[in-house]
Amino acid sequence: MIIKILYFARIKEAxxxxxxxxxxxxxxxTITALKNYLSLRGDTWxxxxxxxxxxxxxxxxxxxxxxxxxxAADEVAFFPPVTGG
Amino acid sequence: MIIKILYFARIKEAxxxxxxxxxxxxxxxTITALKNYLSLRGDTWxxxxxxxxxxxxxxxxxxxxxxxxxxAADEVAFFPPVTGG
Amino acid sequence: xxxxxxxxxxxxxxxxxKLRLASPSIGALVSFxxxxxxxxxxxxxxxxxxxxxxxxxxxxLVAIENEAKxxxxxxxxxxxxRVGTLxxxxxxxxxxxxxxxRGEAFKACDFIMDFLKTGAPFWKKETTSQGERWVEAKLxxxxxxxxxx
Amino acid sequence: xxxxxxxxxxxxxxxxxKLRLASPSIGALVSFxxxxxxxxxxxxxxxxxxxxxxxxxxxxLVAIENEAKxxxxxxxxxxxxRVGTLxxxxxxxxxxxxxxxRGEAFKACDFIMDFLKTGAPFWKKETTSQGERWVEAKLxxxxxxxxxx
Numbered sequence: 001m002i003i004k005i006l007y008f009a010r011i012k013e014a015x016x017x018x019x020x021x022x023x024x025x026x027x028x029x030t031i032t033a034l035k036n037y038l039s040l041r042g043d044t045w046x047x048x049x050x051x052x053x054x055x056x057x058x059x060x061x062x063x064x065x066x067x068x069x070x071x072a073a074d075e076v077a078f079f080p081p082v083t084g085g
Numbered sequence: 086m087i088i089k090i091l092y093f094a095r096i097k098e099a100x101x102x103x104x105x106x107x108x109x110x111x112x113x114x115t116i117t118a119l120k121n122y123l124s125l126r127g128d129t130w131x132x133x134x135x136x137x138x139x140x141x142x143x144x145x146x147x148x149x150x151x152x153x154x155x156x157a158a159d160e161v162a163f164f165p166p167v168t169g170g
Numbered sequence: 171x172x173x174x175x176x177x178x179x180x181x182x183x184x185x186x187x188k189l190r191l192a193s194p195s196i197g198a199l200v201s202f203x204x205x206x207x208x209x210x211x212x213x214x215x216x217x218x219x220x221x222x223x224x225x226x227x228x229x230x231l232v233a234i235e236n237e238a239k240x241x242x243x244x245x246x247x248x249x250x251x252r253v254g255t256l257x258x259x260x261x262x263x264x265x266x267x268x269x270x271x272r273g274e275a276f277k278a279c280d281f282i283m284d285f286l287k288t289g290a291p292f293w294k295k296e297t298t299s300q301g302e303r304w305v306e307a308k309l310x311x312x313x314x315x316x317x318x319x
Numbered sequence: 320x321x322x323x324x325x326x327x328x329x330x331x332x333x334x335x336x337k338l339r340l341a342s343p344s345i346g347a348l349v350s351f352x353x354x355x356x357x358x359x360x361x362x363x364x365x366x367x368x369x370x371x372x373x374x375x376x377x378x379x380l381v382a383i384e385n386e387a388k389x390x391x392x393x394x395x396x397x398x399x400x401r402v403g404t405l406x407x408x409x410x411x412x413x414x415x416x417x418x419x420x421r422g423e424a425f426k427a428c429d430f431i432m433d434f435l436k437t438g439a440p441f442w443k444k445e446t447t448s449q450g451e452r453w454v455e456a457k458l459x460x461x462x463x464x465x466x467x468x
Contacts, residue, residue, distance in 0.1 A: 008372055009442035010453045061375035081456030084441025085353055085412050093223055094293035095304045146226035166307030169292025170204055170263050183332010194357035194407040201350050208343035258343040280425045
């Protein structure tokens, strides 16, 4: 399935992407699975998602936890804990 | 001893005084004693201080309770619970 | 710490900007504005007249601001309270507090309002179509004050 | 309920007056203004740049305002949040809440700030004499949010 992924702030800088479209294997259907899948891209990605720093996720503009299910055409976003206000 | 008494709001209207000087007998030395002393002036005063409505007191611009001691030249004020803000 | 008791209206935006721009160590400004409502206890309000005890008012408000400054790490505070005759939509009171971080300013502003409501010598009289009446003190205000013990 | 995300500065006094004068049933207006401080973690701040996730930001803030309106008896609320590059003494955010009585507006404004701080997709990067750095989220903000459970 094809989804859109957005990256923000520190994470955007780390991966050098702000947005991309990816065609996911059928078994990559949760945020955890997506993190693991992206970690295979190399050290930068692996160290980003190794759990040492908090990476928050949103699906279709709503904050979700790592067990949230991803569906085709979803917009997934990865970002550090927010610091507005 | 001579003290000054001020009245505010509903109480000022009830007693028709805003301020007066009174020469108190020596045994009238607390707020309670002063309330009792003033109650002798007549029905209006007695009903004001009979405890059915709350009458707050200040001595020299500080809120006090009924056991507070009055001294010569003090400024005593009587008023209803405050309603500012 | 500033206190103004006045009959005139005040410019809330101007006062808040002054307070906020006083120091770049200020990160938070919390303020409360009280306004005259058009209804009270089911009756339409024409005017609201505030009486106070001038010699005591400022002392009471200084004591409240001092207590707030002892309890919380705030940078500055401001109280403006009007007296005289007001009408619905008029501003009655402005309380504003600055601090480095928001938690302190929120608590201090809330605290100052609760103590002003229960300890500063102001009294409200309102005129309605039924005539004049003194506004009754609210039990809710005494209860709000109890939170800070 | 109004939300503005903008690069431009805003006129706090004007916005507060508009909100307050919208109805004579309003008795209380509580507001928070956040300002860029000149120091953070011991370093002098030259600039602060706010990035956000535009498609999500407004949704997140609407959800927070809705939740505040469910929890407390408030009349209206306003959130203005700036993005882009700011400097010390610049305003970052305004949150304002109106209600009939002050308790509701105080709680709702405090609540909105706590949830904005932990749930709205804004990120701050600051430049100091040491260079650029992302501002770290604070544990204190997560703890503040826990108060509302």
